Amino acid sequence: METLAEVGAQLLSWQLLLAAFIGVAWGVVGGALPGISPSISMALLLPFTYALEPTPAIVLLAAVYVGAEYGGSIPAILIRTPGTNAAAATVIDGYEMNLQGKAGLALGISLYSGVIGSLFGLLVLMLLSEPLAKVALAFTPPAYFGLGVLGLSIVASLSGESLLKGFMACLLGLMVATIGTDPVTGGNRFTFGYPDLLGGVAPILIMVGLFALTELFAQAAIPGEGNRVRSSPRIRLPDWPLARRLIPSQLIGCVLGSFEGVTPGGGGTVAAFISYNEARRWSRHKEEFGKGSPEGVAAPETANNVVAETALVPLLSFGVPGSNSAAVLMGGFLIHGLLPGPMLFQRSADVVYGLYAGLFAASLFQLAVAFVILPTCIWLVNRPKPYLTAFIYALVFSGVYSINHSLFDLGVVLIAGVVGLFMRLLRFPILPTVLGVVLGFMIESNYRRSLVLSGDSHMIFLTDPIALGLLIFSAIVVLGSLARHVYDRNRKPAGPAAAVKEG
Amino acid sequence: MxxxxxxxxxxxxxxxxxxxxxxxxxxxxxxxxxxxxxxxxxxxxxxxxxxxxxxxxxxxxxxxxxxxGRALAAPAEGGQAVPARRQILRASGLVAIGILYLLIVPHVGYLPAITLLILAVAAYQGATPSWRLAGISIAGALVLWLFFGLLLGIPMPGGAIAHWF
Known part of the structure; x- marks a missing residue:
């Protein structure tokens, strides 16, 4: 109660509110640009925080993070390009809704779910930091391995019409993830002498290639592909019946996002994919998933916006930045002589309360910013196809270049786009590949670290309760998906079943 | 296919x-x-x-x-092979434009190269070559350059031509 009163008092500061507004606006724009990650958006504003008081400075950076996590869904829905890694799962149903002329509704659902996710995440951050911090501490390499396997376990349900092809696509992603420096020995693998490959292939490059360029190539290759009903340039928030229908998927996103957020390195991408999968499992409208399901947008968007808030738990509680964005925020703290960690709450409680107040304001400001920006975005994607294709191509190339200022990255994205086109023509699903790329490094590095810790004994995965729980849950998810697949196939032998259409 | x-x-x-x-x-x-x-x-x-x-x-x-049975499969494959090849050829054009961009951008710099990219892709996708298309290409390139180069301060490729000035 005392915390809420302090936060309420901070909300009267106009400097704080202004910082939150500017931060959200910048974050939404940055997140909406392919290649500009939340951490880059934050880092670009970092120099400006020198001139600010500590609280508005921290709020400015945190608000960028909140805005960017939401902003990533805009290109995911409008041009099949996730603006951030965490928005990859939103592509599946968001873009389908856009093709059906429901871009305004899809963006409205994403916005509404994002705000709910942000507010829920903030509540969790304020009230449950302490117990959740203990969860974060309990995550050891075996538990991270279990978390990675859990993420990978949804491959079976993202595989579409052929499980075999889904597993092959996933293996392709895992292969890409092995490129670069070996996580344990530091040796080079599959780098072919290119220094650009030493750090591995960034998942965002593969995502932009597989989603955005593949879509452009397919539109060029297949007549009629990408033709869609034009959307009205108005944002439509869900009406009450739809809002009620979205509640279960949003709850799933809230719960999973909370746990994923507090685990350093867990990240919004895994949370978004698992939430999507669970939302589908528990939905009464399973058949709509992959074909423009509103719940398919709500679940991942809620989850990744919860993560934007709960990812601050390890930073504020232990001074451990769990993500690149949290590391930039930590930089903001350090610039002002503040050391995140347990003592922060005692020495600079006003900054912490100010941060909470700023995050609250930022969550609500998302609505205002979105209502200003989104109609223009929808208008832009309603332009004639040749111009739209050309501008997306140029935007993708510009955005990708800005990640590492590297033309090599553009080559990687082009290759990923070509591979994606062939996968599409040969009916291999793309999402398992994305999951493999995102999770490959996490799974391998933590598996091997676990074995190093245990003296090469696999028993460590059985003796670590969190790892064991996650692995058992993964097995249940895989078996459940397989059983459903077999059931669907027997029921509808000729059709592609209720598969995820993601082309 | x-x-x-x-x-x-x-x-x-x-x-x-x-x-x-x-x-x-x-x-x-x-x-x-x-x-x-x-x-x-x-x-x-x-x-x-x-x-x-x-x-x-x-x-x-x-x-x-x-x-x-071979008899059933063969004609179907033969009949469909041409459209599949055409699809790939159509997409290859777009890929080729991307590769050309990669080849020229280190030499001519970001702004001219991205203008040409927009122009080429739009024309390839069916836009009629006209002053309007050229204007839209230049405007689009300027918007991107203003945003990435000027506002975000990202050092976009200057190109060899930039060294002459």
Whole structure:
């Protein structure tokens, strides 16, 4: 109660509110640009925080993070390009809704779910930091391995019409993830002498290639592909019946996002994919998933916006930045002589309360910013196809270049786009590949670290309760998906079943 | 493309990929710092798994082909092959424009190269060559340059031409 009163008092500061507004606006724009990650958006504003008081400075950076996590869904829905890694799962149903002329509704659902996710995440951050911090501490390499396997376990349900092809696509992603420096020995693998490959292939490059360029190539290759009903340039928030229908998927996103957020390195991408999968499992409208399901947008968007808030738990509680964005925020703290960690709450409680107040304001400001920006975005994607294709191509190339200022990255994205086109023509699903790329490094590095810790004994995965729980849950998810697949196939032998259409 | 051809090409491509990946994986040097798995451990497992799944896909396709009968499968494949080739050719044009951009941007710099990219892609996708198209291309390139180069301060490629001035 005392915390809420302090936060309420901070909300009267106009400097704080202004910082939150500017931060959200910048974050939404940055997140909406392919290649500009939340951490880059934050880092670009970092120099400006020198001139600010500590609280508005921290709020400015945190608000960028909140805005960017939401902003990533805009290109995911409008041009099949996730603006951030965490928005990859939103592509599946968001873009389908856009093709059906429901871009305004899809963006409205994403916005509404994002705000709910942000507010829920903030509540969790304020009230449950302490117990959740203990969860974060309990995550050891075996538990991270279990978390990675859990993420990978949804491959079976993202595989579409052929499980075999889904597993092959996933293996392709895992292969890409092995490129670069070996996580344990530091040796080079599959780098072919290119220094650009030493750090591995960034998942965002593969995502932009597989989603955005593949879509452009397919539109060029297949007549009629990408033709869609034009959307009205108005944002439509869900009406009450739809809002009620979205509640279960949003709850799933809230719960999973909370746990994923507090685990350093867990990240919004895994949370978004698992939430999507669970939302589908528990939905009464399973058949709509992959074909423009509103719940398919709500679940991942809620989850990744919860993560934007709960990812601050390890930073504020232990001074451990769990993500690149949290590391930039930590930089903001350090610039002002503040050391995140347990003592922060005692020495600079006003900054912490100010941060909470700023995050609250930022969550609500998302609505205002979105209502200003989104109609223009929808208008832009309603332009004639040749111009739209050309501008997306140029935007993708510009955005990708800005990640590492590297033309090599553009080559990687082009290759990923070509591979994606062939996968599409040969009916291999793309999402398992994305999951493999995102999770490959996490799974391998933590598996091997676990074995190093245990003296090469696999028993460590059985003796670590969190790892064991996650692995058992993964097995249940895989078996459940397989059983459903077999059931669907027997029921509808000729059709592609209720598969995820993601082309 | 008919399903059998699709799976045959997919299986064969995966088989080649797995073989190449495995060949490279076995060449990964072991290190004194190697753990029990080693740097080559996971790549070998992935390569073998891909090889096995590719063989299963090929085998499954072969069995389906036998079941369907050659007489049924052959005309369908022949009839559909041309559109599939055309599709790939159409997409190749867009890929080629992207490659050309990669080749020219270090020399001419970001602004001229991105203008040409927009112009070429729009024209390739059916926009009528006109002053309007040129204007839109220049305007689009300027917007991108203003945003990435000026506002975000990202050092976009200047190109060799920039060094002359």
């Amino acid at each position: 008919p399903p059998l051809s699709r799976d045959l090409i997919g299986g064969a491509t995966a088989l080649l990929l797995a073989a190449a990946y495995l060949a490279l994986a076995v060449q990964i040097r072991s290190s004194a710092r190697d753990d029990a798995i080693g740097a080559a451990g996971l790549p070998k497992i992935l390569g073998v798994a891909m090889l096995a799944l590719a063989l299963v896909l090929l085998l499954r396709t072969g069995l389906a082909w036998l079941r369907a």
